[in-house]
Amino acid sequence: MPVVDGINIPEDMKGSLKASNKRDSVLGVRPASETTEAEHATIEAHPKPLWTRIRASCREAFSEFFGTMILVLFGNGVVAQVVLSNNQKGDYQSISWGWGLGVMLGVYVSGISGSHLNPAVTFAMCVFRKFPWRKWPVYAVSQILGGICAAAIVYGNYKSAIDAYEGGPDIRTVPGYSDTASAGIFCTYPAEFMTRTGQFFSEFVASSILMFVIFALTDSGNMAAGPLMPLAMFFTIFGIGACFGWETGYAINLARDFGPRLVSYMLGYGTEVWKAGNYYFWVPAVAPFFGCTFGGWLYDMFLYVGPESPTNMPYLGLRRFVKPGAEKHHNDHSPV
Numbered sequence: 001m002p003v004v005d006g007i008n009i010p011e012d013m014k015g016s017l018k019a020s021n022k023r024d025s026v027l028g029v030r031p032a033s034e035t036t037e038a039e040h041a042t043i044e045a046h047p048k049p050l051w052t053r054i055r056a057s058c059r060e061a062f063s064e065f066f067g068t069m070i071l072v073l074f075g076n077g078v079v080a081q082v083v084l085s086n087n088q089k090g091d092y093q094s095i096s097w098g099w100g101l102g103v104m105l106g107v108y109v110s111g112i113s114g115s116h117l118n119p120a121v122t123f124a125m126c127v128f129r130k131f132p133w134r135k136w137p138v139y140a141v142s143q144i145l146g147g148i149c150a151a152a153i154v155y156g157n158y159k160s161a162i163d164a165y166e167g168g169p170d171i172r173t174v175p176g177y178s179d180t181a182s183a184g185i186f187c188t189y190p191a192e193f194m195t196r197t198g199q200f201f202s203e204f205v206a207s208s209i210l211m212f213v214i215f216a217l218t219d220s221g222n223m224a225a226g227p228l229m230p231l232a233m234f235f236t237i238f239g240i241g242a243c244f245g246w247e248t249g250y251a252i253n254l255a256r257d258f259g260p261r262l263v264s265y266m267l268g269y270g271t272e273v274w275k276a277g278n279y280y281f282w283v284p285a286v287a288p289f290f291g292c293t294f295g296g297w298l299y300d301m302f303l304y305v306g307p308e309s310p311t312n313m314p315y316l317g318l319r320r321f322v323k324p325g326a327e328k329h330h331n332d333h334s335p336v
Contacts, residue, residue, distance in 0.1 A: 059112055059113075060138070061113075061139070061141075062142070063111075064110055064116060064143050065145055065146040067107065067113070067115060067117050067146065068147055068150070069106075069147070069149050070106040070109050071103055071106035071117055071146075071150070071256065072146065072147045072256055074099070074102030074105065075098060075099040075256065076150060076154040076185055077098065077154050077157075078099070078102075080158045080185045081094075082094055082095055083165070084182065085161075093242065095245075096241035099241055100235065100236075100241070101234065103117070103236075104230045104233055104234035104237075107229060108230050113139070114131075115230075117253070117255070118252070118253040118256070118288070118292075119136075119143055119288075119289075120207060120211075120252070120253065120254060120288035120291070120292040122143075123292065123293065124293050124295070124296040127293060127296065128215070128296045128297070128308070128311075129308050140254075143259075144259045147255040147257075147258075147260055148259040151259060151260035154186070155185075155186070155264075158185070172268045172269045173269070174189070174272035175276060176189065176192065176276050177272050183264050183269045183276075187264060188250070188251040188284055189280065190202075191248070194247055194248065196278060196283075198247065199248055200283050200286075203248055203250075203251060203283055203284055203287035203288060203291060204287045204294070205291065206248075206291065207252045207287060207289075207291025208291040208295035208298070209236075209240060209295060210236065210240060211291070211294075211295030211296045212295035212296070212298055213236050214236075215300065216299060216303070217236075219306070220306075222303065240252070248280075248283070248284070249284075251288070252291070254284070254289075257284040257285065261281060
């Protein structure tokens with residue numbers, strides 16, 4: 001008679017015991033360390049479902065997609081409510097609050113991927129934090145698609161209000177071309193007095209502040225935000241909007257601006273979405289990359305002491321472009 005855990009088990013119960021153990025292992029009610037080799041073989045004989053495997057390989061892309069979608073849903077949603085109600089259901093500060101909340105919740109949603117939510121932020125992470133360059137296109141496309149889907153959802157939700165505000169279901173106008181323009185719900189348009197240089201500088205400054213603060217909040221050698229990062233990002237975006245957002249709408253994000261702008265064009269707002277503000281559309285697409293890169297460089301050059309940044313490498317990391325293996329030995333201690 002076999003003995004299990006000091007208890008005598010009759011021979012005729014051995015089969016039932018093995019079946020029960022196998023079932024418990026599959027259901028996860030028994031520690032994996034107690035699973036026998038035979039049971040492991042049985043479990044591995046049943047491959048994971050196709051969608052489970054797809055999700056495992058695309059999880060970071062999905063994370064950036066849904067994080068950016070949440071960001072733009074709240075951001076475009078609050079602008080729609082303020083504009084379409086003629087400031088009866090909010091004002092400019094409400095917009096700052098809405099975008100701040102959108103970023104905070106987007107960060108919570110996309111923690112799996114690092115919560116970039118912005119192609120320019122991902123770009124700066126590649127330059128200064130050794131984030132893999134091969135992931136940049138995947139992140140950027142996911143973020144832009146998230147912004148596109150969010151803008152389409154907001155339009156569907158507020159279509160009746162847009163019809164009433166514009167004066168009819170076939171009327172869709174852009175700021176600068178109408179007193180009842182609703183295109184500003186989806187993407188940014190500059191104030192009429194802004195010059196091309198002023199437009200670029202405004203977006204550059206806001207993007208620089210954004211990246212500088214992000215690096216400060218994630219620097220373990222500084223007063224890093226840790227689990228309070230989403231809340232810290234809420235105040236960061238709220239502050240940028242409240243202090244630097246009036247002139248250009250503080251897009252500071254290609255995915256947040258270009259994606260919804262493309263949606264508005266496809267929904268019938270016309271070519272004016274590209275022509276408005278003296279062809280302003282390219283400014284929020286380009287300036288954030290320069291601004292985030294400069295803000296990241298500024299933080300690393302004067303405050304950051306970690307080994308990941310090229311500012312802390314010999315010759316500011318430029319030697320690796322001449323001799324690709326030159327920095328390898330120097331960075332052997334790097335955790336990245």
